[in-house]
Amino acid sequence: MGKTKEISITINGEVHHSEVEARLLLADYIRHEADLTGTHVGCEHGVCGACTVLLDGQPVRACLMFAVQADGHRIMTVEGLAESPDKMHPLQNAFWEAHGLQCGFCTPGFLMSLIPFLDENPHPSEEEIREALSGNLCRCTGYQNIVDAVAMAAKAMHA
Amino acid sequence: MKPAPFEYFAPDSLEEALELKSEHGDEMKALAGGQSLIPAMNFRVAQPSVLVDLNRIGELDYIEERQGAIHIGAMTRQSTVEKSKLIEQHAPLLYEGMPYIAHPQIRNRGTLGGSIAHADPAAELPVLALALEAEMQINSKTGSRKVPAKQFFQGYFTVDIQANELLTEVILPRFPENTGWSFQEISRRPGDYGMAGVAALVTLEEGPKCSKAKMVYLNVGDGPVDAVQAAESLSGATLDSKTIEAAAIIAAEKDIMPFGNIHASVEYQRHLSKILTERALSQAFERAQEQL
Numbered sequence: 001m002g003k004t005k006e007i008s009i010t011i012n013g014e015v016h017h018s019e020v021e022a023r024l025l026l027a028d029y030i031r032h033e034a035d036l037t038g039t040h041v042g043c044e045h046g047v048c049g050a051c052t053v054l055l056d057g058q059p060v061r062a063c064l065m066f067a068v069q070a071d072g073h074r075i076m077t078v079e080g081l082a083e084s085p086d087k088m089h090p091l092q093n094a095f096w097e098a099h100g101l102q103c104g105f106c107t108p109g110f111l112m113s114l115i116p117f118l119d120e121n122p123h124p125s126e127e128e129i130r131e132a133l134s135g136n137l138c139r140c141t142g143y144q145n146i147v148d149a150v151a152m153a154a155k156a157m158h159a
Numbered sequence: 160m161k162p163a164p165f166e167y168f169a170p171d172s173l174e175e176a177l178e179l180k181s182e183h184g185d186e187m188k189a190l191a192g193g194q195s196l197i198p199a200m201n202f203r204v205a206q207p208s209v210l211v212d213l214n215r216i217g218e219l220d221y222i223e224e225r226q227g228a229i230h231i232g233a234m235t236r237q238s239t240v241e242k243s244k245l246i247e248q249h250a251p252l253l254y255e256g257m258p259y260i261a262h263p264q265i266r267n268r269g270t271l272g273g274s275i276a277h278a279d280p281a282a283e284l285p286v287l288a289l290a291l292e293a294e295m296q297i298n299s300k301t302g303s304r305k306v307p308a309k310q311f312f313q314g315y316f317t318v319d320i321q322a323n324e325l326l327t328e329v330i331l332p333r334f335p336e337n338t339g340w341s342f343q344e345i346s347r348r349p350g351d352y353g354m355a356g357v358a359a360l361v362t363l364e365e366g367p368k369c370s371k372a373k374m375v376y377l378n379v380g381d382g383p384v385d386a387v388q389a390a391e392s393l394s395g396a397t398l399d400s401k402t403i404e405a406a407a408i409i410a411a412e413k414d415i416m417p418f419g420n421i422h423a424s425v426e427y428q429r430h431l432s433k434i435l436t437e438r439a440l441s442q443a444f445e446r447a448q449e450q451l
Contacts, residue, residue, distance in 0.1 A: 028161075046265060052264055055267070058238070059264045068212075
C-alpha cells in the first residue's frame with residue numbers, strides 16, 4: 001500500500017470527498033469509489049476510448065489520469081447527460097433511434113467524446129463525424145449507425 | 160489498481176519540482192500529460208518509485224512570442240498549441256503537424272514538453288522540433304542550459320536531460336523568410352501511429368533555386384531522422400519534379416533506417432517515405448514560391 005491522499009472531485013455537479021492511493025486511476029475511482037459504473041474500462045492504455053469522460057468540459061481518457069490529479073476539478077460522466085431517468089439527452093436519443101449501439105460497452109465513451117465535438121461543430125460533415133469518432137473503438141456496429149446517430153443528433157440539437 | 164505503488168508529489172512551482180528532482184534523481188519520474196507514462200505504468204512496464212506531477216505548475220503553461228521567436232512552456236497542452244493563433248502565424252509547420260498527434264482526447268492531456276522529452280521515434284513532436292531547429296531549455300536546482308534539438312535527441316527514447324533536470328521550455332527560432340513548409344504522414348487510421356511521416360522546409364533564394372531544405376522523418380529510425388544527404392542534394396539546386404524525386408530517393412534509400420513493424424515492412428516504409436517526401440517538398444516549394 002502506498003500513502004493515501006485526501007481529494008475532492010466534483011462529478012456531475014456533486015462533490016465527492018475521498019481518501020485514495022496516488023496510483024488509483026481516475027476511471028477506477030469513478031467506478032469503485034464514486035459508484036458510477038457508466039464509465040467503462042476497456043484497454044486501459046488510452047486506445048479504445050471506453051473510459052472517456054469530460055475533465056473541466058474537455059474529453060480525456062480516465063484510464064490515463066490518476067484520481068489525485070482530478071482533485072479540485074470538475075468531471076462529467078455519462079450519468080450526467082440525461083436530465084432525468086425518463087428524459088434522455090438528444091445525443092442519447094439519436095443513438096437509440098439510429099441503432100448506434102449493439103452491446104453498448106463503448107457507448108458511454110462515444111457519447112462523452114461527442115458532446116464537446118457537437119458543441120464546437122454544430123453542423124458537422126460526415127467526414128468530420130468519422131474523424132471525431134476515430135478516438136473511440138466499437139466492435140459491434142461497423143460505425144455506420146453511429147455516424148448516422150451523430151448526424152441525427154446534430155440536427156436535433158441545433159435545429 | 161494497476162500501477163505499482165509510488166510516492167507522489169504534486170508541487171505548485173517549478174522551484175519545488177527542481178528541488179524534488181535534485182533530491183530523488185533517477186528514481187523519480189516526471190509526470191507531464193501522462194499519455195505515454197501512465198499506459199506504461201498500467202502495464203507495469205514502468206514502475207517508478209517516486210513521481211513528481213508537473214500538472215499543477217501553471218508557470219510552465221504558456222505560448223509567447225519574443226522578438227520573432229516562440230517560447231512554449233513545457234507543460235502547455237498539445238490541444239492549446241494546436242489551437243494557438245501565435246503558433247499558426249509564427250510556426251506554421253508545427254501548426255500543421257499538431258492534429259496528427261493521436262486523438263483530441265489525448266491532446267487534451269498530452270503536453271508539448273512531455274512528448275519531446277519522451278522521444279518516441281514514432282511521435283510527431285520530436286520530428287517537428289528537430290525540423291524547426293528548436294532549442295530545449297533545461298533547468299536544474301543549480302543551473303540552466305539550452306540544448307539544440309540536434310544534440311538533444313540521442314536515440315531510442317533517449318534525450319539529453321540529466322537525473323536532476325527538467326525540460327522547462329521549447330524555443331522555436333524565428334521562422335525563416337521565403338520558406339515553405341509541409342507535414343505529411345500516413346497511418347492506418349486517423350490518430351494511429353504513422354507508418355511513415357515527414358516534416359519538410361524549403362527555403363528559396365530566388366525563383367526555383369533552393370538555398371536550404373530540411374526533411375525530418377518519423378518511425379523510420381531510432382528517433383527523429385534528419386535526412387542530411389537528401390537535404391544536401393537540394394542545396395543550391397533548382398527545384399522541379401526531377402530534383403525533388405531524386406532527393407526523395409536519397410532520403411528513402413540512404414538517410415532513413417526503418418525497422419519495419421506489423422503494419423508496414425521495411426520496403427513499404429521506404430516506399431511511403433519516398434512518396435511523402437515528394438508530396439512534402441512539392442507543397443513546401445509551392446508555399447515558398449508564394450512568398451517570393
